[in-house]
Amino acid sequence: MKLATLRTSSGSTTAALATGADTYLALPATDVGALLVQPEWRSITKKAAEAAAEGGQPVIAATEADFAPLLPRAGKVICCGLNYGDHIQEMGRELPEFPTLFAKYADTLIGAADVVEVHGSGRVDWEAELAVVVGSELFRADEDQARAAIAGYTVANDVSMRDWQNRTLQWFQGKAFDATTPVGPVMLTADDASESFEVRGYVNGELVQQGNTSTLVFGPAQLLSYISQFTVLRPGDLVLTGTPGGVGMGMTPPRFLNDGDILTTEIDGIGRLENQFRIHAPVPANA
Structure with missing residues (x-):
């Protein structure tokens, strides 16, 4: 899987899962670093990937967002x-x-x-x-x-x-x-x-x-x-x-x-x- 931190049209950032079709599925974190501190981050992304494969989930088009720093608050x-x-x-x-x-x-x-x-x-x-x-x-x-x-x-x-x-x-x-x-x-x-x-x-x-x-x-x-x-x-x-x-x-x-x-x-x-x-x-x- 590929994960990104996106700047959205609303002016915020979100961790997101790349769906493979120039679209991204928002994840419950402001950035990839914030996602990784959650012990269950792997299961979160797996469930998101399954949801993306099934369709019907709201996605973010690549044209509607750009790439923020992947880990904007990296501790080290x-x-x-x-x-x-x-x-x-x-x-x-x-x-x-x-x-x-x-x-x-x-x-x-x-x-x-x-x-x-x-x-x-x-x-x-x-x-x-x-x-x-x-x-x-x-x-x-x-x-x-x-x-x-x-x-x-x-x-x-x-x-x-x-x-x-x-x-x-x-x-x-x-x-x-x-x-x-x-x-x-x-x-x-x-x-x-x-x-x-x-x-x-x-x-x-x-x-x-x-x-x-x-x-x-x-x-x-x-x-x-x-x-x-x-x-x-x-x-x-x-x-x-x-x-x-x-x-x-x-x-x-x-x-x-x-x-x-x-x-x-x-x-x-x-x-x-x-x-x-x-x-x-x-x-x-x-x-």
Whole structure:
């Protein structure tokens, strides 16, 4: 099943089940994160799917709603850097013994078709990623427990302000700009997911990134298990698994997004993000 958080014509948001016919069935929660905190969320979605199959239920047409951030109030947004071999090589690093982790806030998250407004950075880079949605509480879990706790998977782009990121050894300030991380359009539930995903990124229709999650150094269950050793993961938390090679900073010469560019991020079987950028770069000191 595929779940989404929709902005409706009434101005509210709702968790919704995709019916497979460009329509969605509203669920009893304001967003997917609020749905996942309900212990019976799986039975709720199953009953909704059965109702949709039988017909006669009021639905929301795709033309009457747009995609809000999938998890607008995620308690934790944790990201893994340097997790594909080719990306590690282009960054000039060695294969890591442990995951390289950093955090974002829920404030960074936006919808699948939202415009991205960037203020104060002239080196805006792309990072197409598979993201994992936590479905049940995890603390000091092994990999089997972590795997069982995965609610589903979604598409994300860890848009990075490289000029800010490279000011210090810590990445946080270049990764946590408000409203710059598109996530969605849907969460594919884990029971319908394959063992690997093809991740692609495009700039103005040009393919710049492509990788398969089967080549991750640390897979989803490994990441969740590792993270849970030091912090509790709860339903609705989000873990970004890293990006394949092809980021702008790794190109020769480096390449970054320009005002008006369209960044597309897609994962087969889940969906695609398509976000236009409005970049308000800082005024040069000698201007």
